[in-house]
Protein backbone atom coordinates (compact mmCIF):
# COMPACT_ATOMS: atom_id res chain seq x y z
CA UNK A 1 0.00 0.00 0.00
CA UNK A 2 1.33 3.38 -0.99
CA UNK A 3 1.12 5.89 1.87
CA UNK A 4 2.46 8.88 -0.02
CA UNK A 5 5.59 10.81 -0.91
CA UNK A 6 8.28 10.38 1.72
CA UNK A 7 9.21 14.07 1.56
CA UNK A 8 5.70 15.09 2.65
CA UNK A 9 5.72 13.32 6.04
CA UNK A 10 6.59 15.44 9.04
CA UNK A 11 9.63 14.34 10.97
CA UNK A 12 8.95 13.33 14.57
CA UNK A 13 5.15 13.44 14.17
CA UNK A 14 3.24 10.17 13.73
CA UNK A 15 0.81 10.04 10.84
CA UNK A 16 -2.31 7.88 10.55
CA UNK A 17 -3.70 6.62 7.27
CA UNK A 18 -7.14 4.98 7.17
CA UNK A 19 -8.27 2.80 4.31
CA UNK A 20 -11.06 0.40 3.48
CA UNK A 21 -10.38 -3.25 2.77
CA UNK A 22 -12.89 -5.01 0.56
CA UNK A 23 -13.11 -8.80 0.64
CA UNK A 24 -15.25 -10.66 -1.89
CA UNK A 25 -16.32 -14.22 -1.09
CA UNK A 26 -18.67 -15.67 -3.70
CA UNK A 27 -21.87 -13.59 -3.32
CA UNK A 28 -20.81 -11.72 -0.26
CA UNK A 29 -18.70 -8.58 -0.27
CA UNK A 30 -17.56 -7.16 3.05
CA UNK A 31 -15.70 -3.98 3.84
CA UNK A 32 -13.73 -3.10 6.92
CA UNK A 33 -11.93 0.03 8.00
CA UNK A 34 -8.20 -0.44 8.60
CA UNK A 35 -5.44 1.94 9.52
CA UNK A 36 -1.69 2.29 9.64
CA UNK A 37 0.46 4.59 11.76
CA UNK A 38 3.71 5.82 10.25
CA UNK A 39 6.59 7.48 12.06
CA UNK A 40 10.02 8.78 11.07
CA UNK A 41 12.73 10.54 13.02
CA UNK A 42 14.97 11.39 10.11
CA UNK A 43 12.90 11.24 6.92
CA UNK A 44 14.94 8.24 5.76
CA UNK A 45 13.89 5.28 7.85
CA UNK A 46 10.27 4.73 8.75
CA UNK A 47 8.36 2.71 11.32
CA UNK A 48 4.85 1.50 10.52
CA UNK A 49 2.36 0.00 12.95
CA UNK A 50 -0.89 -1.81 12.33
CA UNK A 51 -3.63 0.54 13.59
CA UNK A 52 -5.31 -2.10 15.78
CA UNK A 53 -4.50 -2.32 19.48
CA UNK A 54 -3.01 -5.72 20.31
CA UNK A 55 -5.35 -6.15 23.27
CA UNK A 56 -8.82 -6.41 21.70
CA UNK A 57 -8.34 -4.62 18.41
CA UNK A 58 -9.61 -1.09 19.08
CA UNK A 59 -8.22 1.79 17.09
CA UNK A 60 -5.78 3.93 19.03
CA UNK A 61 -4.59 7.51 18.73
CA UNK A 62 -1.50 9.52 19.49
CA UNK A 63 -1.40 11.51 22.72
CA UNK A 64 0.76 14.53 21.86
CA UNK A 65 1.14 15.69 25.44
CA UNK A 66 2.33 12.33 26.76
CA UNK A 67 4.14 11.33 23.56
CA UNK A 68 2.59 7.86 23.51
CA UNK A 69 -0.07 5.98 21.58
CA UNK A 70 -3.24 5.67 23.65
CA UNK A 71 -5.97 3.08 23.21
CA UNK A 72 -9.26 4.43 24.60
CA UNK A 73 -10.91 1.03 25.14
CA UNK A 74 -8.93 -0.09 28.20
CA UNK A 75 -6.26 2.63 28.33
CA UNK A 76 -3.46 0.68 26.76
CA UNK A 77 -0.34 2.80 26.21
CA UNK A 78 2.41 2.20 23.66
CA UNK A 79 5.80 3.78 23.12
CA UNK A 80 5.96 5.92 19.97
CA UNK A 81 9.39 4.78 18.77
CA UNK A 82 9.27 1.07 19.60
CA UNK A 83 5.57 0.26 19.96
CA UNK A 84 6.34 -1.34 23.35
CA UNK A 85 3.56 -1.55 25.92
CA UNK A 86 4.10 1.12 28.56
CA UNK A 87 0.75 0.81 30.33
CA UNK A 88 -2.54 -1.05 30.44
CA UNK A 89 -3.52 -4.59 29.46
CA UNK A 90 -2.18 -5.14 25.90
CA UNK A 91 -0.31 -8.47 25.82
CA UNK A 92 2.37 -7.41 23.29
CA UNK A 93 3.78 -4.35 21.51
CA UNK A 94 2.06 -2.78 18.54
CA UNK A 95 2.38 -4.89 15.41
CA UNK A 96 5.09 -3.51 13.18
CA UNK A 97 4.57 -3.69 9.45
CA UNK A 98 7.15 -3.93 6.70
CA UNK A 99 7.84 -0.49 5.28
CA UNK A 100 10.17 0.78 2.56
CA UNK A 101 10.81 3.83 0.44
CA UNK A 102 10.75 3.24 -3.30
CA UNK A 103 11.03 5.99 -5.91
CA UNK A 104 10.39 8.54 -3.17
CA UNK A 105 7.18 6.89 -1.98
CA UNK A 106 6.55 5.20 1.35
CA UNK A 107 5.15 1.70 0.86
CA UNK A 108 3.73 -0.49 3.62
CA UNK A 109 2.91 -4.18 3.51
CA UNK A 110 -0.32 -4.32 5.50
CA UNK A 111 -1.11 -7.44 7.54
CA UNK A 112 -3.42 -8.23 10.43
CA UNK A 113 -2.27 -10.26 13.40
CA UNK A 114 -4.20 -12.13 16.04
CA UNK A 115 -5.29 -9.89 18.86
CA UNK A 116 -5.30 -10.69 22.57
CA UNK A 117 -2.30 -13.02 22.51
CA UNK A 118 1.31 -12.46 23.53
CA UNK A 119 2.81 -13.81 20.30
CA UNK A 120 2.68 -11.95 17.00
CA UNK A 121 0.82 -14.45 14.80
CA UNK A 122 -0.63 -13.62 11.41
CA UNK A 123 -4.44 -13.64 11.41
Ligand code: FES
Nearest residue numbers: 053055056071076
Ligand atom coordinates in the same frame (compact mmCIF):
# COMPACT_ATOMS: atom_id res chain seq x y z
S1 FES B 1 -8.41 -2.81 23.14
FE1 FES B 1 -6.74 -1.46 23.47
S2 FES B 1 -6.41 -1.55 25.59
FE2 FES B 1 -8.04 -2.94 25.27
